[in-house]
Amino acid sequence: MPSRILPQPTPETQHFWDGCREGVLKLQRCGCCAHVYFPPRPFCPDCSSRDVEVFDASGKALLWSYVINHRPRPDMGSEPHSIAVVKLAEGPQMMTNIVECPQEPEFLVLDMPVEVVFAEQEGGISLPFFKPAEG
Amino acid sequence: MNPKSVAVVGAAETTQMGRIPDVSVIGLHADAALNAMADAGLSAKDIDGVACAGISPVELAHYMGITPTYADGTMVGGCSFMLHVRHAAAAISNGLCNTVLITHGESGRSRVGAAPFGRSPASLMGQFEMPFGVTSPPTMFTVPVLRYLKERGYTEEDLAWVAVIQREWAALNPRASMKDPITVDDVLNSPMIAWPFRLLMCCLVTDGGGALILTSADRAKDMPQRPVYILGTGESVETPMVSQMEDFTTSKAFRVSGKKAFTEAGISHSDVDHLMIYDAFAHLPLYGLEDLGFCERGEAAEFIRNRNTAIGGKLPLNTNGGGLSYMHSGMYGMYALQESVRQLRGTAEAQVDGAKISIAHGVGGMFAASGTIIMTNEK
Ligand SMILES: [Zn+2]
Numbered sequence: 001m002p003s004r005i006l007p008q009p010t011p012e013t014q015h016f017w018d019g020c021r022e023g024v025l026k027l028q029r030c031g032c033c034a035h036v037y038f039p040p041r042p043f044c045p046d047c048s049s050r051d052v053e054v055f056d057a058s059g060k061a062l063l064w065s066y067v068i069n070h071r072p073r074p075d076m077g078s079e080p081h082s083i084a085v086v087k088l089a090e091g092p093q094m095m096t097n098i099v100e101c102p103q104e105p106e107f108l109v110l111d112m113p114v115e116v117v118f119a120e121q122e123g124g125i126s127l128p129f130f131k132p133a134e135g
Numbered sequence: 136m137n138p139k140s141v142a143v144v145g146a147a148e149t150t151q152m153g154r155i156p157d158v159s160v161i162g163l164h165a166d167a168a169l170n171a172m173a174d175a176g177l178s179a180k181d182i183d184g185v186a187c188a189g190i191s192p193v194e195l196a197h198y199m200g201i202t203p204t205y206a207d208g209t210m211v212g213g214c215s216f217m218l219h220v221r222h223a224a225a226a227i228s229n230g231l232c233n234t235v236l237i238t239h240g241e242s243g244r245s246r247v248g249a250a251p252f253g254r255s256p257a258s259l260m261g262q263f264e265m266p267f268g269v270t271s272p273p274t275m276f277t278v279p280v281l282r283y284l285k286e287r288g289y290t291e292e293d294l295a296w297v298a299v300i301q302r303e304w305a306a307l308n309p310r311a312s313m314k315d316p317i318t319v320d321d322v323l324n325s326p327m328i329a330w331p332f333r334l335l336m337c338c339l340v341t342d343g344g345g346a347l348i349l350t351s352a353d354r355a356k357d358m359p360q361r362p363v364y365i366l367g368t369g370e371s372v373e374t375p376m377v378s379q380m381e382d383f384t385t386s387k388a389f390r391v392s393g394k395k396a397f398t399e400a401g402i403s404h405s406d407v408d409h410l411m412i413y414d415a416f417a418h419l420p421l422y423g424l425e426d427l428g429f430c431e432r433g434e435a436a437e438f439i440r441n442r443n444t445a446i447g448g449k450l451p452l453n454t455n456g457g458g459l460s461y462m463h464s465g466m467y468g469m470y471a472l473q474e475s476v477r478q479l480r481g482t483a484e485a486q487v488d489g490a491k492i493s494i495a496h497g498v499g500g501m502f503a504a505s506g507t508i509i510m511t512n513e514k
Contacts, residue, residue: 004266005256005265005266006256007256007257007261007262007263007265007266008255008256008257008261008262009257009262010257010262013259013262017262038379039259039262039263039376039379064282064383065278065279065280065281065282065283065383066278066281067274067277067278067280067281067329067330067331067332068329068330069268069270069274069329070326070327070328070329070330071270071273071328071329072268073268073269073270076268080327080330081268083267083268083269083274083278083329084267084278085278085279085378085383093378093379093380094263094378095263095264095267095269095278095376095378096267097267097268105330105331110281110282110285127266127267
């Protein structure tokens with residue numbers, strides 16, 4: 001299996017990928033209007049302020065929508081797998097894979113609570129996946 | 136642009152369509168352009184504006200022997216040609232040029248002379264979508280749909296009906312790639328691509344192209360074809376990443392573009408005789424009917440199931456068979472425009488009797504962009 005296609009961080013996104021490697025989901029919040037946003041950028045897409053801060057998100061989310069890809073990319077193995085979008089408790093949507101869960105519609109129920117889990121890859125990258133929340 | 140001040144005077148598709156292994160991408164642009172010039176009774180020397188997507192307008196102008204005073208390389212995916220029409224109408228109205236050639240050519244299936252796929256791993260999409268296994272549009276354009284079905288109370292069967300009714304239209308078009316009738320069961324039993332999408336809910340992958348020529352309504356009077364006037368236009372963009380759509384149940388770009396076009400045209404929905412909604416996948420006509428305001432949210436599926444968009448219905452939709460059954464080279468918007476022009480010239484294979492106003496509504500990327508062109512054959 002070819003090695004997984006991985007992100008190449010840029011100066012504007014480095015904090016996010018550093019956070020993933022350290023096991024923390026990092027989001028950004030505007031100091032002016034309090035808007036929370038993703039993906040990372042050094043200004044607020046709502047009010048255009050450069051006064052923004054990085055903070056630790058809860059890692060909690062709801063399963064918002066998904067497909068189950070029956071023709072996986074060569075680096076994703078041969079079994080059907082989810083390509084999902086979760087809605088983070090803090091507001092933004094994020095693409096991910098739902099893991100530690102059968103990859104079948106009966107087990108992937110919209111609006112079910114999920115939580116982040118980080119999976120170490122090559123080259124110092126960890127990817128943020130989500131699994132069904134416990135309890 | 137003043138409504139009806141600019142007209143389509145040349146329109147044509149490539150000579151062949153479907154599988155064309157002996158023509159490269161730029162060759163498809165040129166074949167469509169030459170057919171459109173012949174249709175309009177013009178040659179390269181009569182054209183002073185160029186627009187295209189996929190290749191650069193520099194390549195197009197040089198290859199065709201055109202010396203333009205206007206060049207538009209807007210590339211926002213499959214609806215780029217709607218934006219080209221909009222920009223060309225404004226340019227002609229403002230004297231930037233007189234006559235604009237807009238071309239599309241894509242070797243989607245055979246990939247002769249085509250650029251490789253792929254995105255930089257440092258782009259936002261490369262960082263925040265590619266690592267999770269997205270491949271081609273069937274795994275991206277489809278991601279919002281389960282949320283949409285849930286919110287609207289629609290089902291997989293509703294998606295299947297879109298494909299079934301469009302195939303009925305395709306059967307009337309000899310150039311359509313897929314003409315054999317299909318049933319809802321056929322669609323729901325076709326191979327699974329990406330749950331909940333099955334093969335027959337996804338567009339074709341073919342080779343082909345098309346071209347349009349626009350000029351002022353004054354000049355159009357002396358041209359060989361019945362002029363098709365530009366009545367209203369709209370465009371917008373939302374996000375390059377489908378995961379970042381503001382709302383998975385409605386396209387902001389569709390709403391903004393559609394509203395702008397309707398306002399400029401000064402028409403109401405009941406004035407529309409014929410509609411094209413870019414259907415790369417079966418959910419797009421549902422989103423389009425709602426976001427353009429033809430249906431209330433939650434009523435589009437029933438509208439289609441009740442045959443309002445089918446042969447004999449009150450709003451004939453995707454009368455060439457659409458991207459699902461007619462052809463889809465990758466950037467289908469050009470073919471939607473071609474069918475609108477044919478319907479208003481009265482030369483369509485599945486002609487809507489007495490059609491006076493047609494809308495071609497396009498999508499680019501995965502809900503990334505949109506363009507809407509409203510045309511009429513009445514001066
Ligand atoms: Zn702000």
